[in-house]
Amino acid sequence: xNEQLKQPxxxxxxIGNEMADTLADMxxxxxxxxxxxxxxxxxxxxxxxxAEVKHEERVTVEGKVHSEPSVVYYGRKKNRLxxxxxxxxxxxxxxxxxxPYLKQKIAVGxxxxxxxxWDQHRQTITATQMAVGxxxxxQDFEPVYAVKGKMTVKTIRRLIKQAFSQFGHEITEIxxxxxxxxxxxxxxxxxxxxxxxxxxxxxxxxxxxxxxxxEFLLFQLKMQSLRKLEREQSPGISISYELDNLKxxxxxxxxxxxxxxxxxxxxxxxxxKSPYRMNRLLQxxxxxxxxxxxxxxxxxxxxxxxxxxxxxPTEILAEQHSQSLTQLLQPFGITVALLTSSVKGKxxxxxxxxxxxxxxxxxxxxxxxxxxxxxxxxxxLVITDEQHRFGVEQRRVLREKGESPDVLFMTATPIPxxxxxxxxxxxxxxxxxxxxxxRKTIETYWAKHEMLERxxxxxxxxxxxxxxxxxxxxxxxxxxxxxxxxxxxxHSTLSFYFKDRFKVGLMHGRLHSDEKDEVxxxxxxxxxxxxxxxxxxxxxxxxxxxxxxxxxxxxxxxLAQLHQLRGRVGRGSDQSYCILLADPKSEVGKERMKxxxxxxxxxxxxxxxxxxxxxxxxxxxxxSGLPEFKVADMVHDxxxxxxxxxDATLLVQSEAFWQSEKYRLLREYLAETGALANExxx
Ligand code: ADP
Ligand code: MG
Numbered sequence: 253x254n255e256q257l258k259q260p261x262x263x264x265x266x267i268g269n270e271m272a273d274t275l276a277d278m279x280x281x282x283x284x285x286x287x288x289x290x291x292x293x294x295x296x297x298x299x300x301x302x303a304e305v306k307h308e309e310r311v312t313v314e315g316k317v318h319s320e321p322s323v324v325y326y327g328r329k330k331n332r333l334x335x336x337x338x339x340x341x342x343x344x345x346x347x348x349x350x351x352p353y354l355k356q357k358i359a360v361g362x363x364x365x366x367x368x369x370w371d372q373h374r375q376t377i378t379a380t381q382m383a384v385g386x387x388x389x390x391q392d393f394e395p396v397y398a399v400k401g402k403m404t405v406k407t408i409r410r411l412i413k414q415a416f417s418q419f420g421h422e423i424t425e426i427x428x429x430x431x432x433x434x435x436x437x438x439x440x441x442x443x444x445x446x447x448x449x450x451x452x453x454x455x456x457x458x459x460x461x462x463x464x465x466x467e468f469l470l471f472q473l474k475m476q477s478l479r480k481l482e483r484e485q486s487p488g489i490s491i492s493y494e495l496d497n498l499k500x501x502x503x504x505x506x507x508x509x510x511x512x513x514x515x516x517x518x519x520x521x522x523x524x525k526s527p528y529r530m531n532r533l534l535q536x537x538x539x540x541x542x543x544x545x546x547x548x549x550x551x552x553x554x555x556x557x558x559x560x561x562x563x564x565p566t567e568i569l570a571e572q573h574s575q576s577l578t579q580l581l582q583p584f585g586i587t588v589a590l591l592t593s594s595v596k597g598k599x600x601x602x603x604x605x606x607x608x609x610x611x612x613x614x615x616x617x618x619x620x621x622x623x624x625x626x627x628x629x630x631x632x633l634v635i636t637d638e639q640h641r642f643g644v645e646q647r648r649v650l651r652e653k654g655e656s657p658d659v660l661f662m663t664a665t666p667i668p669x670x671x672x673x674x675x676x677x678x679x680x681x682x683x684x685x686x687x688x689x690x691r692k693t694i695e696t697y698w699a700k701h702e703m704l705e706r707x708x709x710x711x712x713x714x715x716x717x718x719x720x721x722x723x724x725x726x727x728x729x730x731x732x733x734x735x736x737x738x739x740x741x742x743h744s745t746l747s748f749y750f751k752d753r754f755k756v757g758l759m760h761g762r763l764h765s766d767e768k769d770e771v772x773x774x775x776x777x778x779x780x781x782x783x784x785x786x787x788x789x790x791x792x793x794x795x796x797x798x799x800x801x802x803x804x805x806x807x808x809x810x811l812a813q814l815h816q817l818r819g820r821v822g823r824g825s826d827q828s829y830c831i832l833l834a835d836p837k838s839e840v841g842k843e844r845m846k847x848x849x850x851x852x853x854x855x856x857x858x859x860x861x862x863x864x865x866x867x868x869x870x871x872x873x874x875x876s877g878l879p880e881f882k883v884a885d886m887v888h889d890x891x892x893x894x895x896x897x898x899d900a901t902l903l904v905q906s907e908a909f910w911q912s913e914k915y916r917l918l919r920e921y922l923a924e925t926g927a928l929a930n931e932x933x934x
Contacts, residue, residue, distance in 0.1 A: 256422040257284035264415045271411075278400050286415045287423065289408070290447055290463070290882050291395030294456065297367060298393075302342050307372035314365045315339035315346075323352045337366070345376040357384055393450045412448050420445065426921045427466065428914050431899065437462040447883075464884040464892050471674070471879055472893075472900030473922060479531075479679075480904055488529025488656045491632055493521070493552035501551050501584060505544065512686035513541055519682045520549050523658060524633070530658035533676050536684030537854035538664045538819025539691065543573065545684070546635050547580045549660060554586050554613045558632025558657075562616045565638050567592045567765050568772055572794055573637065574616045581614060591617035591626070594765055635660045664819070665812050666854040668862045670890040673897050674879055685855070693852045694822040696830040698806075698845040707802065707831055708749060714800050715754050715781050719826065721800035723784045724817055726808060736760045736786065742804065743784040750782060759785040787817070796824030806832035806848075807841040811861035814844075815854050840864050862887055 261267050261275050263283055280286050297312045305311045315337030325331045333348040333355055346366045348354055358364060368379035397408045423441040425432070432439065438446070438458050446459035502509065502517075509517065516534060523530035536542045550560040562577070564570045574590040581588055589603055589612045606612045610629035615621065634657045661679070672681055699707055711721050723746065725739040743758040750756055757780035759771045774780040776795050783798075801821045806814060814832070821828035832849070836842045847860050886893060903909040910919075 254284075254422045254424055256419055257282060257287065259283050261286055261415075264411060264418060266414055267411060274401050274403050275411075278398075278403065283415055283419050286412060287419065287444060288882070289397065289412065291397050293396050294450065294453075295367075295394040295396055296453075298453075302339055302344070302370070305370045305372070307370065309370055310368070311370045311377065312365060312367040313337070313339045313344075313377065314363060315344070317358055317360050317362050317364060318343060320360055321355050321358050323355055335364075335366075337364070342375065345374070346379045346382075347376060348379050348382070354382060357382075393453065393456060395448055395450070409448075416445065416448065424917065426917045427469070428918065431469075435465060435895075437465060440466075460883060461892075463882070464889045465896060467881050467884045468889070468893050468896035469900055470922060471881070472897045473904060473918075475674075476900045476904040482531065483528045487527055488658055489558075489632055490527045491524040491553055491556045491558060491658065493524065494555040497555050498548070498552055502548060504583075505580070507688065509544070510541065510684075510686045510688055512536075512684045513545055516682040516684055517545055517548050519680070520545070520660060521552060523680070524549065524552060529656050530633075530660060530680075532660050532680045532682060533667075533672070534660055534662045534682045534684070535666055535672070536662070536664065537666055537687070538816060539687065539823060540664075540684040541688055542637075542662050542664070542684065543576055544580070546637075546660070546662065547577055549633060549635065550577070550614050551581060551584065551586065553633040553658075554581075556632070557630065559607075559610065559612070559628050559630055560614045560633040560635065561621055561628070561631060561657075562614065563621050563634070563636045564616070564618060567594070567618055568768060569637065570617050571769070576794075577614060577616065586613045587611065588614045588616065591615055591620055592765075593618070593620050594769075595620075631657050633658050633660070635662060637662045638664065664816065664854075666858040668855075668859045670886050670893055671862065673893065674886055690825075692822060692825075692827050694801075694818055694828045694830050696818065696832065696849045696852075698832045698834060698849050700835050701833055704833065707833065708746075710829075710831075711782075711800050711802065712750070712753075714829070715750075718797075719799040720775065720778060720780075720795065720797050721782045721802060722798055722817075722820055723782060724801070724803045725784065725786055726805035736762050738804075739784055739786050746782060746784060754781040755779065756782040756784060759783060761786055787813070794823055795820070799824070799826050799828040801828070801830040802833065803831070804833050806834040806845065807836035810865060811844055811847065811857045812854075814848055815857050818848075 259282060260272065261280060261283060262269065262272050264286065267275070275281070275286070278289070280289055296310070299314055300311055302311070302313065318336040318338045321333055321335040323331055323333045329350070331350055331352050333352055335346045335348070335358060337344050337346055346368065363385060365383045365385070366377055366379045367381040368377040370377055395409065397405055399405055399408055420441065423444055425440045427437070427440070431437070437443075440462075443459040443462040446455050447463065450456035450459065498521075516536075520530070520532065520534070523532055534542060534545065536545075546562060550562070553560045562573060564573055570590060570592055574588060578588045589606070591600075591603060595603060603612070604625060604627070607615060608627045608629055615626075615628075620626075636659075667676070715721060723742060725742050739758060739760045743756060747756045757771050757775055759768060759775075763771070771780070771783070775783045775798075778797060798821050801818055803809070803814065803817055809817070818830040821830060830848075832845055834841070834845055836845060844860075844864065847857065851857060884892070903915075909915050
C-alpha cells in the first residue's frame with residue numbers, strides 16, 4: 253500500500269485523537285482503512301411506481317399534497333402528522349411521527365418527496381424523511397455504514413469524503429492489468445470512489461463486482477499459498493503400496509466399486525504415493541460407501557509397511573467401523589483394534605504395547621486415540637470420519653502422532669462447493685457423487701402432529717412385517733437436559749402404545765457408554781424394535797433392518813441434519829420411509845419440509861440449507877472457520893469465488909507471481925494485510 257495511506261487516521265483533517273479512538277473500535281486505524289471502510293448497503297432514493305413496491309419495503313415517492321395536513325396528539329409528547337398525497341394515480345397517506353413542525357412546510361397543491369416504509373394494506377407510508385419539491389437526482393443512492401459507539405453514519409460519510417479529497421489520488425491499483433481487462437474491472441481508485449459516492453445503481457454494481465473479485469482473489473491467494481507452503485515445508489511420506497495385492501483386495505470385495513468410488517480411490521492413492529503429505533477432504537453422502545474407500549487406503553498403507561488410524565466422534569460409531577473394517581481387512585491378515593475409553597487396565601496396556609511394536613495395523617477409536625499415551629510404531633495414514641465434529645486442534649494433534657502421516661478427512665455432510673473452497677480452501681477435495689446401484693430412495697413424508705395416530709399405525713404395519721423403526725425426539729437448542737426429558741416422555745408414550753406387541757428402547761446422551769452400547773446392541777439384534785433416541789444416532793449407525801425413521805418436531809433441525817438422520821434408514825434392501833412430524837410456523841420452515849420430501853440428494857439439500865440459513869449457520873456457530881468478507885457474499889457471488897479460486901491456483905503455481913514486477917503490488921498488499929501466508933494455519 254502507498255505509504256501515504258498507511259498513516260494513522262489523524263492525518264485526515266478533522267480527525268483528532270478522540271475520533272481516532274472511536275474509529276479504532278471499528279477497526280479503522282489508517283487512512284487506508286478508512287478509505288476501504290465499505291458501506292454495507294445503500295439507501296435507494298430512486299422514485300418507484302407504488303404498484304411495484306412490496307409490503308414493508310422502504311420507498312421514496314413524490315406526490316402532490318392533496319389536503320391540509322393534520323396533527324393528532326396522543327400520550328405524552330407523542331403526535332402524528334398525517335398528509336394525504338396524490339402519487340401518480342394513487343391517493344395515499346404519509347404519517348410522520350413526532351415531527352409536528354413539518355406541518356408549516358407543507359402546503360396544499362405543492363409537490364413533496366417522502367421516504368419511508370410502505371404499508372401496502374393501509375396504503376400508507378410511515379415516513380422518516382421529507383423534502384419540499386421534486387426529487388433531486390444527484391442523491392439516488394446514499395451509502396449506509398455500520399457504525400459503533402459515538403460514530404454516526406453522517407459523520408463517517410463526512411470523514412470518508414474528507415479522506416478522499418486529501419488522499420484519493422494516492423490509491424493505486426494492485427491487480428495486474430491483464431486480470432482487469434479480462435474481467436472488465438473498474439480500476440481500484442474509481443471503484444473505491446464509486447462505492448462511497450455512487451451516482452447510480454449500475455455504476456455501484458460494477459464497483460462492487462470489482463471488490464468482490466479482489467476480495468476473493470486475495471483470500472484464495474492466501475489459501476493457495478498456504479497449501480504450497482505446507483507442501484514445501486512438510487514433505488510427507490511416499491507410501492509405496494503393492495499394486496497387485498491392492499488390486500486383488502479390491503477385486504475380492506463383496507461388490508464392485510462404483511465409478512465415483514474408483515475415482516476417489518485413485519485420487520487418494522495418488523496422494524499417498526506422492527512425496528507430499530495428503531491433506532484431503534472426502535465428501536460422500538450417507539450410504540455412498542466411504543468405509544470401503546477408507547479400507548482400501550488403510551490396506552494400501554499396510555502393504556507399504558505403515559500403520560493406519562481411524563478417528564470417529566462417538567464410541568458407537570467406532571464400534572461399527574471396527575466391525576466393518578475387521579470384516580473387510582482381517583481376511584487379508586491385517587490386524588484391526590478398537591481403542592475407546594471403555595478399554596481399560598491390562599487390556600489397554602497390552603493394546604498400547606502392541607501398537608508401539610507395530611503388531612496392530614489399524615487402530616480405530618474416538619478422541620481417545622489422541623491421548624499422549626498412544627504411540628504408534630509407524631503411523632502413515634490418519635483418517636477421520638465426520639471431521640467437522642473434531643476441532644482443528646484435535647486434528648493437528650492426531651496428525652503429529654506420526655512422522656508426517658497422510659491425512660484423509662471424511663464427511664457425510666455434503667458441504668456446498670462454495671463453502672468447501674473457502675473453509676477448506678487449503679485442502680484437496682474428493683467427492684463421491686454416486687450411490688451404489690440398486691439403492692432404493694427413501695420415501696419422505698411431512699405430517700402434522702395431529703396425524704400422529706395415523707403415522708403410528710403406519711409404523712405398526714412396518715413393524716408387523718418384521719422391520720424396525722427409529723423415533724428421533726425434539727432437539728431443544730442449548731439444552732441437553734430437555735432433550736433427554738423429551739426422549740424419556742416419548743419413550744413412555746410409545747412403550748404404552750406398542751405394549752405387548754413390540755419392544756421400545758431408549759437412547760440418549762446422558763446414558764453411560766456401556767448402557768448406550770447395550771441399547772444399540774439390542775436394537776441391532778432386533779430384540780428392540782423401536783428405538784427412541786435423541787440425535788446421538790445421527791452419525792454412521794447401521795441397522796439395515798430399520799425401515800422407518802420418524803422425526804418429531806422436524807422443523808427444528810437443519811436440512812443437513814435431517815438428511816443425516818434420514819440416512820439411518822434405507823440401508824437394507826427393503827423400501828424405507830422417513831416421516832417428518834412438524835408444524836412449522838415460518839415460511840422457511842415449511843420450505844424445508846417440502847425440500848426434504850422432494851429430494852434425497854444431500855448436495856442439493858446442502859445448497860438449499862446454505863441459501864435458507866446463510867453461511868454463518870451452516871456449520872453451527874462454534875467451529876465455522878468462515879472467513880469474513882467486507883463486500884463479497886459467498887453464497888450469492890459463488891461464480892466470482894470459483895473464478896478467483898482458479899486464478900489464484902494458477903498464479904500461485906507460476907514463477908511470475910512470486911518474482912515478476914507485474915505482481916509486486918499485489919504481493920506487497922497481500923503481505924501487508926497479513927493475507928499472504930508465512931505461517932501455517934491449522
Ligand atoms: P457411508 O458413506 O455412509 O459411510 P458405508 O460405507 O457405510 O456408507 O456404505 C453403506 C453401505 O453400502 C454398506 O452396507 C456398504 O457395504 C455398501 N456399499 C458400499 N459400496 C458399495 C458398492 N460399490 N456397491 C454396493 N454396495 C456398496
Ligand atoms: Mg460412514
